[in-house]
Amino acid sequence: MSKLNLPSPEVMYRAVVDRDPAFEGIFFVAVATTGIFCRPTCRVRTPKRENVEFFASASEALHAGYRPCRRCRPLEHGRDAPPLVAQLLAAVEAEPARRLRDADLTRQGIDPSTARRAFKRYCGMTFHAYHRARRMGLALAGVRQGKSMLDLQLDHGFESGSGFRGAFNRLLGTAPSRARNVDCFYARWIETPLGPMLALADDRGLALLEFVDRRGLERELQSLQRKLGRRILPGVHPHLAQTEAELQAYFSGRSLHFATPIALGGSQFQHAVWRALLEIPPGTTRSYAEVAATVGRPAAVRAVGRANGDNRLCIIVPCHRVIGADGTLTGYGGGLWRKQWLLAHERAHAAVPGQLALDVELHDHAIAALAAD
Numbered sequence: 001m002s003k004l005n006l007p008s009p010e011v012m013y014r015a016v017v018d019r020d021p022a023f024e025g026i027f028f029v030a031v032a033t034t035g036i037f038c039r040p041t042c043r044v045r046t047p048k049r050e051n052v053e054f055f056a057s058a059s060e061a062l063h064a065g066y067r068p069c070r071r072c073r074p075l076e077h078g079r080d081a082p083p084l085v086a087q088l089l090a091a092v093e094a095e096p097a098r099r100l101r102d103a104d105l106t107r108q109g110i111d112p113s114t115a116r117r118a119f120k121r122y123c124g125m126t127f128h129a130y131h132r133a134r135r136m137g138l139a140l141a142g143v144r145q146g147k148s149m150l151d152l153q154l155d156h157g158f159e160s161g162s163g164f165r166g167a168f169n170r171l172l173g174t175a176p177s178r179a180r181n182v183d184c185f186y187a188r189w190i191e192t193p194l195g196p197m198l199a200l201a202d203d204r205g206l207a208l209l210e211f212v213d214r215r216g217l218e219r220e221l222q223s224l225q226r227k228l229g230r231r232i233l234p235g236v237h238p239h240l241a242q243t244e245a246e247l248q249a250y251f252s253g254r255s256l257h258f259a260t261p262i263a264l265g266g267s268q269f270q271h272a273v274w275r276a277l278l279e280i281p282p283g284t285t286r287s288y289a290e291v292a293a294t295v296g297r298p299a300a301v302r303a304v305g306r307a308n309g310d311n312r313l314c315i316i317v318p319c320h321r322v323i324g325a326d327g328t329l330t331g332y333g334g335g336l337w338r339k340q341w342l343l344a345h346e347r348a349h350a351a352v353p354g355q356l357a358l359d360v361e362l363h364d365h366a367i368a369a370l371a372a373d
């Protein structure tokens with residue numbers, strides 16, 4: 001079940017306040033200030049509205065960096081966990097960032113294969129998937145808190161960057177030595193004035209560029225991995241290096257153009273919309289209706305809006321240059337403040353010498369449109 005199918009946040013928060021058993025299994029509630037997620041009926045103190053986040057599944061809460069509550073045990077379907085499962089969960093929480101090997105479990109008197117079967121039966125997911133989601137969530141949470149790779153490395157007790165990268169690779173389930181033979185995306189976190197971005201690329205081109213705090217990023221990553229059957233490994237790739245250099249030039253205002261090869265993917269219609277977005281010059285905007293006309297589907301304004309929102313190559317495929325017909329900014333996955341910033345930045349830097357006269361003309365048009373909000 002995706003977040004789209006959840007009840008409204010108001011309804012879910014009311015259910016939490018009332019500890020309404022009717023919502024048991026419908027959603028999970030996570031509390032940012034404690035880092036814990038619960039069933040809607042948990043009897044811990046009612047969290048403040050501004051601190052809660054809702055998830056459709058325990059797995060999503062784990063991927064977002066939350067740990068299961070010890071009181072209401074959201075992983076355990078209302079039954080008491082068998083001692084083996086409780087032991088496994090305790091072993092993870094003793095050092096959640098560390099990898100647990102079979103030998104570690106055996107040393108703690110846990111038979112690994114019996115424990116795994118019990119875990120799968122009671123928690124509905126494999127122990128491996130649970131632990132990986134827990135660790136991935138922790139690392140992503142660290143990145144979101146603005147921690148540098150160096151800080152993350154130190155947090156996880158590594159003396160060298162290569163040791164940390166190695167551990168990170170193991171976290172993603174592939175030995176670095178074998179990574180070469182595995183179909184994978186290489187990932188790089190890139191600092192920008194608007195916050196850190198995550199970039200994914202393979203030999204075909206850049207496949208994803210998103211702000212790390214974008215809502216639903218974990219799910220997007222999961223579906224990307226599932227759909228394309230690829231793993232994501234932190235790593236080095238020429239397309240990532242080029243993206244980083246071009247982003248630096250973009251944010252400094254030196255150049256608003258990108259030449260890194262991109263892998264658009266998507267359906268034929270999405271592809272057409274994204275291609276149309278690439279044709280919108282920096283410093284200018286289009287309405288959804290204008291983009292719909294460009295792709296030859298003038299009636300498909302809403303579908304264009306959806307395809308615009310499904311764009312995975314933030315900034316490079318400039319979905320931020322599409323605004324409402326009345327000049328309002330409408331929505332943006334990375335947050336409206338970022339859309340506003342990007343458009344203002346491009347207006348300030350687009351009209352450089354050598355730019356086409358047409359650009360300048362469209363630029364003025366854009367300013368007039370934006371002045372309306």
Ligand SMILES: [Zn+2]
Pocket residue numbers: 037038039042043044069070071072073
């Ligand atoms: Zn709880």
